[in-house]
Amino acid sequence: DIQMTQSPSSLSASVGDRVTITCRASQSISNYLNWYQQEPGKAPNLLIYSASNLQSGVPSRFSGSGSGTDFTLTISSLQPEDFATYYCQQSYSSPRSFGQGTRLEIK
Amino acid sequence: EVLLVESGGDLVQPGGSLRLSCAGSGFIFSDYGMNWVRQAPGKGLEWISYISRDAGIRYSADSVKGRFTVSRDNTKNSLYLRMNSLRAEDTAVYFCARDAYDAAFDCWGQGTLVTVSS
Numbered sequence: 732d733i734q735m736t737q738s739p740s741s742l743s744a745s746v747g748d749r750v751t752i753t754c755r756a757s758q759s760i761s762n763y764l765n766w767y768q769q770e771p772g773k774a775p776n777l778l779i780y781s782a783s784n785l786q787s788g789v790p791s792r793f794s795g796s797g798s799g800t801d802f803t804l805t806i807s808s809l810q811p812e813d814f815a816t817y818y819c820q821q822s823y824s825s826p827r828s829f830g831q832g833t834r835l836e837i838k
Numbered sequence: 839e840v841l842l843v844e845s846g847g848d849l850v851q852p853g854g855s856l857r858l859s860c861a862g863s864g865f866i867f868s869d870y871g872m873n874w875v876r877q878a879p880g881k882g883l884e885w886i887s888y889i890s891r892d893a894g895i896r897y898s899a900d901s902v903k904g905r906f907t908v909s910r911d912n913t914k915n916s917l918y919l920r921m922n923s924l925r926a927e928d929t930a931v932y933f934c935a936r937d938a939y940d941a942a943f944d945c946w947g948q949g950t951l952v953t954v955s956s
Contacts, residue, residue: 732900765942767883774933774949775875775883780942818883822941825897827873829883 733757733821737830743838748809752833754802754819763823766795766804769832770815778817779804811837840864840945842934847950854924854954860917860934860947868892868912871937874919876930877949884930887919888937902928924954 734757744750754764762782767775777786779795782802792807806813814837819830846858860872874887887908888897896908907920917934931949938944 763940765940767943769883774946775935775943776946777938777942777944780938780944781940784939786942786944820883820885820943825888826899827885827888827941829885832882 732826733760733824733828735819735821735828735830737817737819737833739833740831741834741836743836744809745838746809746811750806750809750835752804752817752819752835754797754804754830756800756802756821756823759799760821760823762798763821764795764797764802765820765822766793767818767820768813768815769818775818809835840936842936842945842947844932844934844947844950847932847952849953849955850924851956852925852954856921856924856952858919858921858932858934858950858952860919862915862917862936865936865945867915871895871941872908872910872917873935873937873943874906874908874917875933875935875943875946876928877933878927878930881930889917921952924952926954928952929954 736755764782766779769775783795817833841863843861871890886899889908905923909918933949934947935943936945
């Protein structure tokens with residue numbers, strides 16, 4: 732099974748900051764890497780698919796990069812609504828594992 | 839509007855059974871593979887099961903293999919999860935999610951809570 736490891740587990744930042752979250756796969760997953768945002772009490776929301784493709788309706792301040800085993804999610808200028816938990820997920824093989832999550836908090 | 843609505847969550851005793859449902863609308867249900875994902879209280883997301891468009895392919899996580907069964911009825915635009923031999927560690931919110939580009943999950947239901955406790 733492929734293990735997904737995110738870092739950091741939590742992060743404090745301010746509105747307007749540039750933030751980067753990393754995700755590492757235990758083996759190569761090509762570009763089969765997706766990013767989700769989850770607000771408390773709500774379902775996850777797809778942000779980025781196939782490592783770098785912005786899902787329709789998602790603001791352009793979100794971007795993704797990487798391939799193989801190392802991936803990043805970048806938020807170019809944090810907005811108040813971005814404070815949430817972010818998960819990466821591999822869709823290369825079953826089980827389609829998620830990272831443990833990164834909680835983004837207001838500084 | 840694309841919509842997924844789960845139902846069937848409940849309080850059940852250890853060893854008991856439950857069937858969850860997920861109703862899809864606003865899209866051609868039979869065109870998409872579907873998944874179940876769960877989230878224990880205060881924890882992260884755990885993928886648990888996938889079923890292909892025609893139910894010909896099914897995958898499950900080891901944590902539920904042999905106990906949970908995914909199925910679908912395309913005539914009713916519905917996805918199901920039959921859960922047997924429930925344990926306390928199965929307590930979670932269960933989400934259904936649609937498979938999209940490169941198997942990303944582009945649409946999620948609101949979730950249904952399953953609590954396993956005596």
